[in-house]
Amino acid sequence: MNPLLDVSFAAIAPELVLTGAALVLLLVAITRGRPQLVMLPVGLATIALGAWVAIGGDLVPGVVLALLGVAAPVLPIVLPGRATLVQAWGAGLALGAALVLTLWQVGPVLGADGGSLVASASFAGSLASDGLSLFTRLTVYLSALLVVPLGYAYLQERRINRAEVESLILLAAVGMAVLGGANDLVTAFVALEVLSFALYVLASLARRDRRSQEAGLKYFVTGAVASAVLLYGLALLYVATGTLSIPAIGASITSVLVPRGVAMAGLVLVTVGVAFKVALVPFHFWTPDVYQGSPTNVTAFMAAATKAAAFALLLRLYLVAFPGLQAYWVPVLAVLAAATMLYGAFAALSQHDVKRILAYSSITHAGYATIGVLTLTRAGLSATLLYLLTYAVGTIAAFGVVIAVERRRRGEVTLTNLRGLGRTSPLLAGIMALALLSLAGLPLTAGFIGKLEVFRAGVDAGLTWLVLIGVLSSLVAASFYLRIAGIMFLDDAPEAVAVAVDGDGDGDGDDVEAMEAAEARMPLLSAGLSSAVAVAAALIVVLGLQPQLLIELAGHAGVLLR
Amino acid sequence: MIEGLTGEVLAFIVFAGIALGAAVAVITMRNLVHGALMLVIHLLAVAGLYLTLESQFLAVVQVLVYAGAIVVLFLFVIMLLGVDRDDLLIMNDRRRVAGIVAAGLLVAGAMTAAFVGPYTSEASVCGSGVAAVGSQQPCIGLEAAKGPDDGAGVAFLGRRLFTRYTLVFELSAVLLTVATIGAVILARRRDLVAEDEDGDGDSGRDAGGDALAPVVAADAATDAATHADGEA
Incomplete structure (x- = not known):
């Protein structure tokens, strides 16, 4: 191999598959009804590539590639004339393949010494392959895999399902995954921009909806400001330490040769930028509007996957680059976390829009996850990773139910819309209640496990006061989660439905209108939505009852490349 | 000949003078188009400064991107808004102008003191000549930062792009793809409704x-x- 070029295809195998799939789906979109023009040659080439990889010794990626190659031309045959469905299935299969490849990457390192993952770097140190990067991949790909079927029928019904949506989701997932492994400042920043750009567009997808426009613009402006501040901070860190590599910065930042003022200025600006991205409290103000206005499946993706990716950046920067300055940033971040937990919980109390409530809940959860960062321990890192995964599953299930209820309401689901959901569709209401219990962190759900681990790590690291604030905030949050559950199960269905259904006695034209009105009240259920929500709910229960495997995996994943 | 006045210093004085003068002209010109053209001169002078620092690549990029693309964009916007409307950006409040200038000077001074200061004085970390701890040295020149085989200027950058920073280079291609898709989606005049399902x-x-x-x-x-x- 050329010694100058350090390209490790195995290290970025899932991202390669996803990028390739995104580009193929884009090409398919411009063939206008003749997808085989692209699918057939690409499929054959992929099969050949898979065979070559498999013969070369890497059986799993070879088989995965070959299967994808087979699926490419088969999809349009199975789904004739349904271009957007082909896109959705293509994206789903690619994400599934990426998940399999991620597990393939975890497998050998996990089995090798039976203990923790072995951290290694590739691409001349640009990309870390350690617990943080692997677990972030897992969370991001799982979230995307759930979000793609979740949003298909929804986008279709709102008439905003453009051919590029799936490609953008895939490329955003690529950006998030690379951000999880980014081991130098440039890679981290470019990866962050990849995912941000894709999300700006996805947020403003509904161009006829003024709220979606507002969400896109707000997200873009605040995101651009945050990126600029962050970039300034990263540049100052480079000035101070003379290196872009995050581990090298960590090694030299306490050196007497590093001008302390410049390093501190960099730390402050980076903290502000990252706090914007993960929505810690003084920098959270964009979250409710953006979460409310974006198409709901995009909101679910933002809440679940973006949070995990942004926390990956935060974890790597603060645990690898800044431990030497912990005397400065730990108190600041602790205050931010406390303010975030309290503000998010109390602000949610006065909200009526369900998407806004879930937005404030995501702010609160960012505060809990920050506790794990502040511990600066391996246990804290594992707990944060676990927490982000459990939060992703819970929030996707909740947003899935919101999507079902949101039908025809065009982005507006208030608490009154949920009244009586327990009577009309008990299964949906049950899943919503389960998701809310998980978000509240009640026992026997996934959220409980995540919260328990984070709080335990916090207490072990001597952050008892912060954990107490976390518990207090959880209690407040639980009260409004339970209020939603109560509204769904205890209140009666809104009268309008009863009128619309019963009021067809006098027949004629009203009948049709009344039927339409009644239909508009019924939750939107499609195969994709039902299965995604069901899988998310099952994950909540399974992770809540049998958390050992995941806790073990997260424990092994508490490894950072230093 | 004045002592210390080498060709390098002379070039710096000339280019810096042009840059400063043009920068002042940008905000004092009454005609917006003239202001934009002054910005071109300013940017070209800064490119000259880069050249004296032996960074040819940066100088060329400065001309291409800033003097080329960005100023053209400015001119487009000005033309779209109307050249005659010179009332757009006129500041007639003297106290406000003085305040802005004072604030700018303050920020520039503070940044110079904070960021440049540590590197310039005799007692600074660079002047002390202490060997750096760890593998990284905080203040080293461009020559020392380069490896023995790296070559100079553009060749050095190209080598680094395709070796150390391969991943970022490829990732930036993905970034451009995403940006292009986004621009197409957001700028398309009317929504092409999903072209399937019921035909x-x-x-x-x-x-x-x-x-x-x-x-x-x-x-x-x-x-x-x-x-x-x-x-x-």
């Missing part, structure tokens, strides 16, 4: 309106029902 994709222009109609009807019906309920 109504052919009627692309009207599909949007038609699609809205039943929804509006349904909303009206629910509204009517709600109102009736409220009155009853």
